[in-house]
Amino acid sequence: EYLRRINLYRQRFWTCKVTGKTNLTYEEALVSEHRATEKAQQFPKELIVPVLQMIQF
Numbered sequence: 001e002y003l004r005r006i007n008l009y010r011q012r013f014w015t016c017k018v019t020g021k022t023n024l025t026y027e028e029a030l031v032s033e034h035r036a037t038e039k040a041q042q043f044p045k046e047l048i049v050p051v052l053q054m055i056q057f
Contacts, residue, residue: 009026016024016032018040024032 012023012025014024014026014029015022016029016036018033018036021029021032
């Protein structure tokens with residue numbers, strides 16, 4: 001069971017839920033999500049509303 005689970009995590013079919021990047025290992029997907037979340041938190045707060053208004057249809 002342990003080895004089966006390890007092999008599952010090493011396969012490249014995971015996706016970053018923040019960026020949508022595909023074909024990642026589980027660890028790569030976690031790192032990608034963490035980095036993308038950090039970058040999003042660095043976005044200037046005063047620009048959030050104007051940017052969202054510009055991209056709405």
